[in-house]
Amino acid sequence: MHDVRLEVIREARGRAQPWEGGDNGVELSRDAALGISEYAPGAEVVAAGRIWVSAGIARYPKEFMPDRYYRSCDACHHVQIADDRGELAQSCLNCGAAYAAPPRTCVEPIGFVTSIADRNGRDPGVSRLRSRPADEARLITIPRLDRFAEGDVPSVRFVTLRGSPLPGEAEAEGRLVVVNRGPKGFGFLRCPWCEHAEPARAAFGAQRLTAHRDPRTGEACGAGGDKQVWPADLAHVFETDVVQLRFSRPFPEPADTAPAAGRESFLRTLSEALRLAASRLLGVDRRDLRSTYVVAPEGPVVALYDGIPGGAGYSRRIGSEEAPIRRLLEEAVELLECRAAQCASSCRACLNDYGNQLWWDVFDRKPVLAWLRDLLAARADRVPGA
Ligand SMILES: [Zn+2]
Ligand SMILES: [Zn+2]
Ligand SMILES: [Zn+2]
Incomplete structure (x- = not known):
C-alpha cells in the first residue's frame, strides 16, 4: 500500500x-x-x-x-x-x-x-x-488447495499470507486490488x-x-x-497480511427470483460476521480488519486482511492457538444471534457498523447463522473430503 x-x-x-x-x-x-x-x-x-x-x-x-x-x-x-x-x-x-x-x-x-x-x-x-x-478490494492471490491447512473444525481449511514476505520464506504474498x-x-x-x-x-x-x-x-x-x-x-x-478460510460446505442456493442478490447477501453477511468476530477475538480495532470473499467449487472462501499498509500481523494470528477457527466461528454465531435486538435481518447490535454501511441493506443474518451452526455441529467423520 x-x-x-x-x-x-x-x-x-x-x-x-x-x-x-x-x-x-x-x-x-x-x-x-x-x-x-x-x-x-x-x-x-x-x-x-x-x-x-x-x-x-x-x-x-x-x-x-x-x-x-x-x-x-x-x-x-x-x-x-x-x-x-x-x-x-x-x-x-x-x-x-x-x-x-x-x-x-x-x-x-x-x-x-x-x-x-x-x-x-x-x-x-x-x-x-x-x-x-471505490469498489471493494478483491483477492489476486488464491493459493492452491494443498497450501491450506486443516484447522480444528472439519470442513474449514485456512491459509495465512504475508504482506511483506521474509526472504526465503515459503509463505505466499497476500495481494489484493x-x-x-x-x-x-x-x-x-x-x-x-x-x-x-x-x-x-x-x-x-x-x-x-x-x-x-x-x-x-x-x-x-x-x-x-x-x-x-x-x-x-x-x-x-497492494500487499497485506491475509487469512483465507476455505469452507467445504455449499451455501444455500437462494430459491427466489434474484439468485445473484441472494448469493451476495449470504457471502457478504458471512464475510462481515467473520471480520467482526475476528476483531473481538484478537482484541483488534474493527477498522483495522477488512473482509472480502471468492467462491470455490466446494463453498465460500472468506478472506480477512489487515487494513494497515504492508500488514500488521493481525489476520495471520487467525488459526493459531490463540485464535483457533472454532472460536472464531463461535464468536460469529454469537454475533449473528443478535441478543440485544433480535432484528429481522441486521442491526447496529449485530452486524452494522460504520465501515460496512454500503451493505446494511444486503445483510441477512439468519441463513448464515443456521449454516454456521450446522457446520460447527457436523461430526468430522461425516464431512466429505475431511
Ligand atoms: Zn490535454
Ligand atoms: Zn471465477
Ligand atoms: Zn441485529
Missing part, C-alpha cells in the same frame, strides 16, 4: 516533481485504496476551508505509469491482473468460468491534480461534495498531451475528449475536440 496525493495547483510553474509543494500551501495525501476514488477526476475535496475539484491524473517525468490489464469474474469474485493483455488467462484462474466481459485497462495513479483555473478553490457554503466510493471504474462505471479518459482526465461516457472503444485546458498551465490543450482515447480504470494493487 502507498499513498496517492492531490496536488492543488495554484501557480503555473510547468511540470512538477512529486511533493514539490513549496509555498503552494495545499497538498493532500491519502492511502491509495481510498485516494483513487476520493481524488479521482471530477471528485471534490475539502481542504484549508475550500473545495477543490480534481481535474486530472498527475504525470511525473521520473515515475512511469504503465497501462495494465485485468479481468474480474462475476461467478466467483476473483480478479487477475497482468502487464500485458496477452498474459491474461481466457477463463477465471480461480473457478474456471468463462468471462462475461472483455479485459479492462487500468492504471495505478501516483497522484492527481486540480486545475490552475480553479486556483482559489470554491467556498464550501452548503454545496454537497461529489465523490464516489481495489478498482475505481468511475462515476458511470466506464473508467476515465486521459489526455495524452496534458494531465487532464475525465469520466468516460461509454463502456468500450475510443472516445473523444472534451475541449479542455492543461490543468497545470491553464493553456488550451490541442487534444480536445477530435482526439480519441481509450478508457482506463484507476487501480491500486
Whole structure:
C-alpha cells in the first residue's frame, strides 16, 4: 500500500516533481485504496476551508505509469491482473468460468491534480461534495488447495499470507486490488498531451475528449475536440497480511427470483460476521480488519486482511492457538444471534457498523447463522473430503 496525493495547483510553474509543494500551501495525501476514488477526476475535496475539484491524473517525468490489464469474474469474485493483455488467462484462474466481459485497462495513479483555473478553490457554503466510493478490494492471490491447512473444525481449511514476505520464506504474498471504474462505471479518459482526465461516457472503444485546458498551465490543450482515447480504470494493487478460510460446505442456493442478490447477501453477511468476530477475538480495532470473499467449487472462501499498509500481523494470528477457527466461528454465531435486538435481518447490535454501511441493506443474518451452526455441529467423520 502507498499513498496517492492531490496536488492543488495554484501557480503555473510547468511540470512538477512529486511533493514539490513549496509555498503552494495545499497538498493532500491519502492511502491509495481510498485516494483513487476520493481524488479521482471530477471528485471534490475539502481542504484549508475550500473545495477543490480534481481535474486530472498527475504525470511525473521520473515515475512511469504503465497501462495494465485485468479481468474480474462475476461467478466467483476473483480478479487477475497482468502487464500485458496477452498474459491474461481466457477463463477465471480461480473457478474456471468463462468471462462475461472483455479485459479492462487500468492504471495505478501516483497522484492527481486540480486545475490552475480553479486556483482559489470554491467556498464550501452548503454545496454537497461529489465523490464516489471505490469498489471493494478483491483477492489476486488464491493459493492452491494443498497450501491450506486443516484447522480444528472439519470442513474449514485456512491459509495465512504475508504482506511483506521474509526472504526465503515459503509463505505466499497476500495481494489484493481495489478498482475505481468511475462515476458511470466506464473508467476515465486521459489526455495524452496534458494531465487532464475525465469520466468516460461509454463502456468500450475510443472516445473523444472534451475541449479542455492543461490543468497545470491553464493553456488550451490541442487534444480536445477530435482526439480519441481509450478508457482506463484507476487501480491500486497492494500487499497485506491475509487469512483465507476455505469452507467445504455449499451455501444455500437462494430459491427466489434474484439468485445473484441472494448469493451476495449470504457471502457478504458471512464475510462481515467473520471480520467482526475476528476483531473481538484478537482484541483488534474493527477498522483495522477488512473482509472480502471468492467462491470455490466446494463453498465460500472468506478472506480477512489487515487494513494497515504492508500488514500488521493481525489476520495471520487467525488459526493459531490463540485464535483457533472454532472460536472464531463461535464468536460469529454469537454475533449473528443478535441478543440485544433480535432484528429481522441486521442491526447496529449485530452486524452494522460504520465501515460496512454500503451493505446494511444486503445483510441477512439468519441463513448464515443456521449454516454456521450446522457446520460447527457436523461430526468430522461425516464431512466429505475431511
Ligand atoms: Zn471465477
Ligand atoms: Zn490535454
Ligand atoms: Zn441485529
